[in-house]
Amino acid sequence: MWFKHLHLYRLHDEQVIDLESLDDALSTQAFRPVGPFEAKRVGWQSPGGRLDQSLVRDIEGHRLLTMGCQERLLPSAVIKEVLEERCLEQEAEQGFPVTRRDKQALKEKLTEELLPQAFTRSTRVDIWWDTRNRLIGVHCASQKRAEEALDLLRQSLGSLKVAPISIAVPPGRTMTGWLNDPTTRPDTLLLGDQIELRAANEEEGVLRGRQVDLECDEIQAALSAGRRVSQLGLIADGQMRFTLHEDLAIKSIRFDDALTEEADESLSDEDPLLKLDTEFSLMAHTLSATLSQLIEWLGGETQFTTSEP
Template sequence: MWFKNISAYVLAEGFDLDVERLQQALTDHRFRPCARSEQSRVGWVNPVESRNTDSDQFVHQLGTYAMVCLRKEEKLLPSAVVSDLVEEQVREIEARDARKVYRKEKLQLKDEAIATLLPRAFSRHRVIHAYLSLKDRMLIVNSSSASQAEELISALRDALGSFPVRRLNVQHSPMALMTQWLKDGQCSHGFRMDQDCELVNPMEDGNVIRCKSQDLSADEVTAHLDAGKQVRKLGVVWNDAVSCVLTAELLISRVRFEDMILEKAREQEAELAAEQFDQDFAVMSLVISDLLAAVLEAFDGLADV
């Protein structure tokens, strides 16, 4: 389980989370498949065996790290299929009763069409892994989607009753510092530039320049910076261990662990898949903790709330 994205959240001061309490809370909110009339449902599953919905283990703890996994089932009901059924029913009513069907009745027919089609709809399942770094007091979510991360946090709040967290908020503007890195041609705190970036004009939302697999020291890139564009996303490599894209919102996306990190997780031969999961989790969580510490240090630490 190697995370491809890192959305980091900080636990509020004074909020202490006991792993046993978390396990019990998630047990009470375990995943159960959608009923025939339900369009979607979320719940917790075993983070090691996310396909096993019969497991009673919902928190996988390894040292000061505790992984969880949220599973969501969604019924696939294309809007065009619903619309076709409603239009067919509207034509039948208008022909039979010699009257026009208006909006309010159409909405009622739409609800009835959805209720009719749901039991026959295919289901799509997805899972979101996340882990708590108890020592760092952080939640790390493997998602580049803010809405998906918030969905997982909302599910934790539902289970626990309270789960106060906030996105990383740092002292130094990430956009300003990344722009300065690009202007200087070098980064700091163990980071070096890769070959991707996204430049924006702060005064014009649609004015975006995307550079992919390019020499970021090229004259054309410098010209955009001289014209006032700023860096919203920057591809970087940290300590020759992790390549990723840093964003102005401090989302770390397109995470790729270099071979030396992957090999470290396989120094000991694992006989079972669960053993390899633990080895991967142990190495990954330590590397991510160090990476986030470098990010916070580069941007002058967490800002006061």
């Protein structure tokens, strides 16, 4: 249950939909397996798996939703190989080369033929919805996948006024300042051991470091040469460590061992739903407190009005 990556969004709807209405809305887009002639399907599934009937789990205003995704794996190399064979056969039969238009039509027909034979891959994307702070975090590495989950939520609810969190001061500038001048860094915010530095001139490339001392002379020399921080490893309040990206994506999250051990010790039986709720509760409260503090450290959010897409 412990999230590894997060993309953060601010919900601009003032009213919070009640649990029953939310569950009913999600059921209209419930997940079903991909059909034989479908390349991909997404839909809502129970966060607790087969043992749970509800599409939403709620712990003190922290809600957990899960988008299920199933797609057929049909590599382009396979299509290309078979397509070339079919084109050669057709050229031999008709006595002249296959036109580009006919080749495209043949490719589409071939894809339809091969799809039912393709293996399927199933994945899930969890959504943490902090209703009290009107914050939504999507657990995935890709922003594209995060937007896909929000699009599905928007379709299910009919309306969803949400936008990526925007910080008044560019996070990259603030992170660079934390390294340049340690006195600007909050007392309870410690440096981790990962960094990415970009130059003003893109041709100079990107410098990346893992398991390095971020206050070493080499890093300081790169900053003096005009490079800026685009990713920075951080440890917040001793509760969680993560890599902060300049687009405010939170990657490589690791929660403190004391927190995960607390979850293990609080479980009195092997009930998987109890385990899910316990871990989610501890994680959600930690994320809520830490991210609210992080946003404040970064200079606060930009105040603006969004319109529903």
